[in-house]
Amino acid sequence: MNANQLLAQIREKAGYLCIGLDTDYNSLPKFLLEKEYPVFEFNKRIIKATADIAVAYKLNLAFYESLGVAGWMSMELTVNYARSHYPEIFLIADAKRGDIGNTSRMYASAFFHNLDFDAITVNPYMGRDSVIPFLEYQDKWIILLALTSNEGAEDFQMLKTNNRRNYLFEYVIKTSISWGNTDNIMYVAGATRPEWIKKIRKIIPQHFLLVPGIGAQGGNLEEVSEAGLNERCGLLVNASRSIIYADITNKFDDAARKKALEIQREMEIYLKRKKIL
Numbered sequence: 001m002n003a004n005q006l007l008a009q010i011r012e013k014a015g016y017l018c019i020g021l022d023t024d025y026n027s028l029p030k031f032l033l034e035k036e037y038p039v040f041e042f043n044k045r046i047i048k049a050t051a052d053i054a055v056a057y058k059l060n061l062a063f064y065e066s067l068g069v070a071g072w073m074s075m076e077l078t079v080n081y082a083r084s085h086y087p088e089i090f091l092i093a094d095a096k097r098g099d100i101g102n103t104s105r106m107y108a109s110a111f112f113h114n115l116d117f118d119a120i121t122v123n124p125y126m127g128r129d130s131v132i133p134f135l136e137y138q139d140k141w142i143i144l145l146a147l148t149s150n151e152g153a154e155d156f157q158m159l160k161t162n163n164r165r166n167y168l169f170e171y172v173i174k175t176s177i178s179w180g181n182t183d184n185i186m187y188v189a190g191a192t193r194p195e196w197i198k199k200i201r202k203i204i205p206q207h208f209l210l211v212p213g214i215g216a217q218g219g220n221l222e223e224v225s226e227a228g229l230n231e232r233c234g235l236l237v238n239a240s241r242s243i244i245y246a247d248i249t250n251k252f253d254d255a256a257r258k259k260a261l262e263i264q265r266e267m268e269i270y271l272k273r274k275k276i277l
Contacts, residue, residue, distance in 0.1 A: 002139060002183045003208065003232070006090055007233060009055045009090070010276075011276070011277060013052070013053060013264070014271060015053065015054075015055065015264035016055060016236055016237055017054045017055060017056075017236075017239065017263055017267060018057065018092070018210065018236040019046070019050055019057050019238070019239065019240070019260065020057075020059075020094070020244070021043050021057055021078065022060040022244070023043055023063050023244065024063055025063075027245060028248075037070065037073060037077060039063075039070075039071065040073070040077040040078055042244075043078040043081075046243075046253055046256050047078075047086065047089075048253065049253035049254065049256055049260075050256060051082075051086045051089060053260045054089070055090055055236065056090035056092060056236050056238075057082065057090075058094050058238055058240075059079075059091070059092070060094040075115070079091060079115050079117065091116075091117045091119070092118065092119045092121070092143065093117040093119070093120040094121050095111065095120050096121045096145065097120060097121075098124065098126050098130050098131070099130055100126065100129070100130060101130060101133055104134060105136075107120070107133075107134070108120075108133045108134045112134070112140045117140075119141035119143050119186065120140075121143045121145065121188065122142045122144055123144075124144050128179055131176070131179060132179065135179065135180050135184055135185075140184065141183075141186055143185075143186040143210050144173075144176055144185060144186070144188065145187075146173050146187040146189055146200065147189050147193060149190030149191060149193070149212060149213035153190070156168060169200075170199070173187060173200065173204060182207050185207060186208040187200065187207060187208075187209055187210070188211075188212065190213045190219070191213030191214045191220070191221075194220065194224050194226070194227040197211070197224060200228075201228055206234070207234065208234050208236060209228050209236070211228060211235060211236065212238040213238075214242075214263075222266070222270070225267070226270075229270060229271075233271065233274075233276055237267070239259075239260075239263060243259045243263075246258070
């Protein structure tokens with residue numbers, strides 16, 4: 001999926017919502033636990049309830065890998081279900097991979113060839129040769145960690161570089177933009193730092209940003225949208241727990257849809273304000 005195809009979906013759905021499937025086995029409604037793959041059953045109902053609203057789903061791999069083979073199967077079943085029923089949906093593997101070239105090539109094969117994700121989050125700390133193997137796949141994306149929402153982001157990302165002219169996260173962005181283009185590289189920019197999203201947007205005015213951190217993590221959608229929207233939207237804003245755990249009864253999918261609609265309707269206001277719709 002290229003950027004124009006992603007934008008077409010954003011316009012059609014009047015929103016730029018990415019739903020995070022951070023599906024914790026221990027938080028599932030009890031009635032699902034009798035299923036062979038309860039995590040998949042949960043995901044399937046969430047996707048079915050929200051696929052006409054969300055433009056993307058982001059699967060955080062920790063919640064799947066922690067369950068061993070059953071978790072990996074749940075992830076694979078989730079991807080296959082989304083692909084077969086909603087092929088227009090943008091699927092993100094939130095894997096935060098990053099290793100030497102040969103290893104990265106195997107990661108890329110796992111998530112782009114075997115699992116058919118559209119995008120994968122990548123840690124750029126090891127440099128260009130650890131990232132390039134992911135860019136060898138046509139119509140696939142990497143989402144580089146630039147500025148994250150966690151408290152520990154201050155430890156490294158905010159260090160000054162180049163004789164104190166740039167923060168490290170700015171240097172990462174400026175260095176990496178030549179590795180690909182606006183059709184295959186996005187950047188993570190945490191929602192709890194909207195003032196920095198403005199700075200990032202000045203460096204990369206045309207790239208898409210994946211913005212986690214609204215909802216349970218405290219980010220403000222209006223502030224993020226004001227800081228990050230460009231003339232073709234350029235944002236995917238992720239919400240996870242606030243949507244998928246809006247309710248834990250057998251009506252959890254209805255509650256998730258209601259919460260997703262609330263966010264989408266607010267996004268529609270900002271898209272119209274920006275004259276994208």
